[in-house]
Amino acid sequence: MSSIDSRTPTLDRVAGPSDLKGLSDAELARLAHELRRETIEVVSRTGGHLGSSLGVVELTVAIHAVFDTPRDKLIWDVGHQCYPHKILTGRRDRMGSLRQGGGVSGFTKRSESEYDPFGAAHSSTSISAALGFAMGREMGMPVGDTIAVIGDGAITAGMAYEAMNHAGHLGKRLFVILNDNDMSIAPPVGALSKYLNEIAAKGPLALFKAAAEEFENHLPGPMRDGARRARALVTGMPGGGTLFEELGFSYVGPIDGHDMGQVLATLRAARARATGPVLIHAVTVKGKGFAPAENSADKYHGVSKFNPETGEQAKAKSNAPSYTTVFGNALTEEAARDPRILAITAAMPSGTGLDIMARRFASRVFDVGIAEQHGVTLAAGMAAAGLKPVCAIYSTFLQRGYDQIVHDVALQGLPVRFAIDRAGLVGQDGATHAGAFDIGFLANLPGFTVMAAGDEADLVHMVATAMAHDEGPIAFRYPRGEGMGVEMPLRGEPLPIGKGRVLRVGSDAAILSYGAHLAEALAAAEMLEAEGISVTVADARFAKPLDTALIDLLVEDHPVLVTLETGATGGFGALVLHHLANSGGLEKGRAIRTMTLPDRFIDQGSPAQMYDWAGLSAKDIAATVRRATGRHEVARPGLRLV
């Protein structure tokens, strides 16, 4: 685009961060304005995490202008706010493919750019990673400064404090920018959030442990006064200072994260003077500069495509309720019947559907912040006290709480209920958010009952099953997105533990499906039927305890058995094989195949695309059955039989 008629003349002059070095402060402010506009335009066409990106536009420009990336390592926590950073770091032309198959990732990603020194998407890792880079620098590696940008939501996680505890102790030069927009995905909760609000309300206050270095003399006017006030305050205050000071950081702030002058001056001063770890507290607005975002309750955290003038988002046509909504409603019904039922979310009330229960039983739903580990052990404590806690956590984030699941729940045989949303491939968030591992990591735990919903009606029954099950921990998984449109039960009925169901009967092969790919199994059976291959389709419902009687029957009655799951190897299929190996079932001369996610991470795309790449679409299932039966490829005009 020519810079004469362009709406983004300053941005057009920037091919990479080095071009920012030649811009005046006024030009940098103009650049931020254009970058914001460009971010809105891009996301209006692709959808994505808009609000967080708009909140860090000035910070992004200032960091790249003041620091020397990529030698200096800039690490975005979660990485969902990195779109302006991607635009400035050589990916502008490809932003139209953001979060699409084969396109630019919605998060920072090492393989994508040297300006993404550390990949992210799960929160609260940035300070640890930045400290690791700082240690690399100390050991002579080609690393300059390290800068972690972490949100007020992400800094609620224990990992952030583990990292600050260590960094404060080591005292190495390291920059942490706390991007405090007083929002997580939902409004933030907890004592820490209140504490940050209190500091922010105090106005400019630069409190530098490195005051001896005359740090404040290098700060912008209001900050300098604040620093002096702060020092005067501290001398009369035993121990004095912010929580961050107590952890060994120099604290600067709060600064206005949208005032380019203030941000630039603060970063320049910090870069010039800091000797140890520094935390810069920037107060920002999520969705800044786009009225529909600023005015909406969720600040446009994650949006579909939208009209850039009005902010109106495209609505996908829906044929059935989402699994999340079905879960939220079913749990609320159960909660109405049993006052001992409590629910826990780790900062995802709407994503998990617990907002539905919270509307009716606010005092029985707990948002613990981004603290999956605490959430799991909290539930264990509640269960030990005789309550019925439900941990509603996405499959991918439950990985954070694994030792807690093993040590605090399974080992102690406590009846915690795990509602595992986003099972399987999730689409545009890509590999970081895939729910790939939960079947394997839960079903190998003694005493756990592990279920997967074949459709949304089954999910209602699984909620009832879990609530009725007091004998030990129990989990049920279900995917992102809408259900199959099946008839819904009026009320959930507890299922017989460890029993599957048969949905259609054939004779040439059996597909034993675990979870919501049941529809694909049925579609594959239809395709095969049309070719004269008659297929039984069964829904295992349980990975643990396995329905061994059903498995034995399927093996007895069919020359071919194919297991199917939307999880990694080492899950349901492995458990079926384990059973058959030990019961002699493998010696019956049957062809047995396991269909799982492949042993590689699958990048973002539509869920259908991703399952296609994973080899788990209906046509892949049909092909697997066909090959196992020895009927090979179906003849089509122009295609040789193979």
Ligand SMILES: Cc1ncc(C[n+]2csc(CCOP(=O)(O)OP(=O)(O)O)c2C)c(N)n1
């Ligand atoms: C371990 C983990 N749990 C949950 C999430 C989901 N999640 C993504 S962003 C986010 C909120 C982050 O808030 P904040 O750090 O304040 O950033 P903001 O969106 O406000 O810019 C949450 C809960 C996650 N990415 N990782």
Ligand SMILES: CC(=O)[C@@H](O)[C@H](O)COP(=O)(O)O
């Ligand atoms: C960045 C992040 O982790 C969340 O915002 C996530 O993208 C939400 O995913 P869902 O849209 O599936 O709730």
Ligand SMILES: [Mg+2]
């Ligand atoms: Mg925030």
